[in-house]
Amino acid sequence: MQNPSWFLYGPGVAKIEDRAIPTIGDSHDVILRIAYVGVCGSDVHFWKHGGIRKVVSPERPLVMGHEASGTVHSVGPDVTSVKVGDRVAVEPGFPCRRCKACKDGVYNLCRQMRFAADPPDTHGALTKFYAAPEDFLYKIPDGVSLEGAVLVEPLAVAVHATRLGSVRPGQDVIVMGSETIGLMCGAVAKAFSANRIILVDIVEKKLEFAREHLKCETFFYDIKSTSEDNATGLLNAFDIADGVDAVIEASGAETSIQSGIHLLKLGGNFVQAGLGKPKIEVPIIDLSTKELHFHGCFRYSSGDYELALKLLSKRDISLRPLISSVTPFEQATTAWDKTGKGEGIKNLIQGVKD
Ligand SMILES: [Zn+2]
Ligand SMILES: [Zn+2]
Missing domain, CATH: 3.90.180.10 (Medium-chain alcohol dehydrogenases, catalytic domain)
Incomplete structure (x- = not known):
């Protein structure tokens, strides 16, 4: 052939x-x-x-x-x-x-x-x-x-999402979902000098990986519990009073998206990187009254590949x-x-x- x-x-x-x-x-x-x-x-x-x-x-x-x-x-x-x-x-x-x-x-x-x-x-x-x-x-x-x-391809997705979340040095970031893209978003947030980076998942094995290899904090999401209770549980567990600066949602799951909105501080940034069901229920009053910035997110665009490669070559990310x-x-x-x-x-x- x-x-x-x-x-x-x-x-x-x-x-x-x-x-x-x-x-x-x-x-x-x-x-x-x-x-x-x-x-x-x-x-x-x-x-x-x-x-x-x-x-x-x-x-x-x-x-x-x-x-x-x-x-x-x-x-x-x-x-x-x-x-x-x-x-x-x-x-x-x-x-x-x-x-x-x-x-x-x-x-x-x-x-x-x-x-x-x-x-x-x-x-x-x-x-x-x-x-x-x-x-x-x-x-x-x-x-x-x-x-x-x-x-570099999935890392460029993570770079794009983290940029859309306007993640800056010293900010607190939560990543919902800890598969490849979620893990990489955690790594990029770290390279962007975020303060607290908390990865969330429903599978303990994935969180273990995030702790061991990315040195991120993690939270086990209880699917038997409500999206509000999970959000409150997380904020209490990490002693975060007013919510975090950015949530990058990398699972696409409905309850995870709902929790993400509850987890944000006033005026925080929400990035929807995961793709799940086409229609879901969203806590829209919370979204409005907190004046959250809700960003759609699709693949990668100008400069994302370049930055992904720079992060890799400078060994900011392994x-x-x-x-x-x-x-x-x-x-x-x-x-x-x-x-x-x-x-x-x-x-x-x-x-x-x-
Ligand atoms: Zn792919
Ligand atoms: Zn075109």
Whole structure:
């Protein structure tokens, strides 16, 4: 095979198939040799259900994968920022560059975005060769491995969320949900010199990880108790009288969102980073009378990848402990299963070997 690629045909049906090696279409295009691809919750959702809002079909199978690192294989004639052999992290969504959102610098909101592994036909990076425009590739600093560079994608999500929460030195921050994105938000808040950083989850094992590897404080969320009681319990446990400056909600769970609003001080910042049910009940009177700032949050935008890489290279953030396993390319489905069963934090799939 010249370009083996993992195609998803529907729920639980995926196979490696060959396809043409991508060619340089635009003079700023780069062809990469993929080194590692990370597995995240959305991959598991695709593997179990065939997609999220749009689904794949046997007629229109889709190449999976959106968290990727690789080395530059070839470059278009006008490429100046990378050269053959460079190691890069991939920002896997390419906006149209012409719409209002793109011109305003919030290209993550571009409605013509071509995001990796998006049905019906924007193929992903779980393949041998992958094409991307040069300005969506980021050279990896010397101290960062190709494995670690896969984590720049979720770290950029955390950078975006923490920035939206206007987290500043000395502030108190609560992160609801302690999976990959929640853990990374905790790490970014720490790099931003927040004072107290409290990670919350309903699974004690995840909190243990947060305490051990991020040196954050943690709170076990009792799902049998109300959202108000959980919030009061947390504030009492940490002796916080007036609420915290920022809540980053990374679980998407309804009660967690409700608690987050109760946990904020007057005028505090709420960032909704997790995606859950499309409609939920919100303590709207609290939100209004406390004049909270409620921020939607979607992927990452201008400058987020750059900052994520800087935090990694300055060793403000160490992501090594988050990598739980590396699976050979040919066994990618076992990596999806692992993540689906909640095994490990970040499971990686290795690129095609020669
Ligand atoms: Zn992801
Ligand atoms: Zn656009």
